[in-house]
Amino acid sequence: MDLNYYRTLIAVAEDCPVRSAVVPEGRGGRRTVAVVQYEMLAGRPYVYTQEDVLFESWVRRQDMPDISEERRAALRDEFFSRSQACLRASPLPKQYGWGLAFDAEGRVALCPMESGEYAALLEDEGTTVLKAMRSRRT
Numbered sequence: 001m002d003l004n005y006y007r008t009l010i011a012v013a014e015d016c017p018v019r020s021a022v023v024p025e026g027r028g029g030r031r032t033v034a035v036v037q038y039e040m041l042a043g044r045p046y047v048y049t050q051e052d053v054l055f056e057s058w059v060r061r062q063d064m065p066d067i068s069e070e071r072r073a074a075l076r077d078e079f080f081s082r083s084q085a086c087l088r089a090s091p092l093p094k095q096y097g098w099g100l101a102f103d104a105e106g107r108v109a110l111c112p113m114e115s116g117e118y119a120a121l122l123e124d125e126g127t128t129v130l131k132a133m134r135s136r137r138t
Contacts, residue, residue: 002106003050003051003054003080003084003086004049004050004051004102004106005050005086005087005102005106005108005128005130006102006103006104006105006106007102007103007104007126007127007128008101008102008127008128008129008130009099009100009101009102009111009118009121009122009127009128009129009130010087010088010090010093010099010100010102010130010131010132011093011099011113011118011122011129011130011131011132012093012094012097012098012099012113012131012132013093013094013095013131013132013133013134013135014131014134015134015135015136016093016094016095016096016097016113016132016135017095018095018096018097019097019113019114020097020112020113020114021096021097021098021110021112021113021114021115022096022097023038023042023096024038024091024092024095024096031060031061032091033057033061033090033091034090034091034092034095034096036056036057036060036061037053037057037090037091037092038092038096038098038110040053040056040057041053041092041100041108041109041110042110045108045109045110046103046105046107046108046109047107048107048108049106049107049108050086050087050102050106050108051080053087053108054079054084054085054086054087055075055076055079055080058079059072059075087100087108088130088131088132088133089132089133090132092110093132094132094133094134094135095135097112097113097114098110098111098112098113099111099112099113099118099121101117101118101121
């Protein structure tokens with residue numbers, strides 16, 4: 001099953017508390033999901049798919065250093081055998097002001113909400129725009 005988005009912008013949630021993108025910080029000496037996902041995407045735009053980001057951010061938070069490729073593949077199969085929240089639930093577009101832009105191949109890049117690129121993607125008829133999930137119920 002393909003869980004990736006194509007030619008899509010996950011726009012910042014309506015109740016996002018910031019007005020411009022903010023780099024997330026860890027809490028209590030631990031890297032949060034937001035920090036891990038930001039580190040993956042900030043320096044490598046359009047490299048990872050949604051599935052890559054979801055799985056790798058989970059692995060990196062599990063404290064499993066030096067796992068073999070065989071074990072990694074088995075873990076990935078196990079991870080996706082269960083239902084997973086998509087990146088619309090990521091803290092990056094919900095709390096930190098980062099849009100997530102997906103290209104035609106399903107690879108994702110960070111897109112600051114205050115940028116011209118973000119504004120252009122919102123208006124692009126060839127791009128599907130989905131809002132990130134709200135943090136609070138209305």
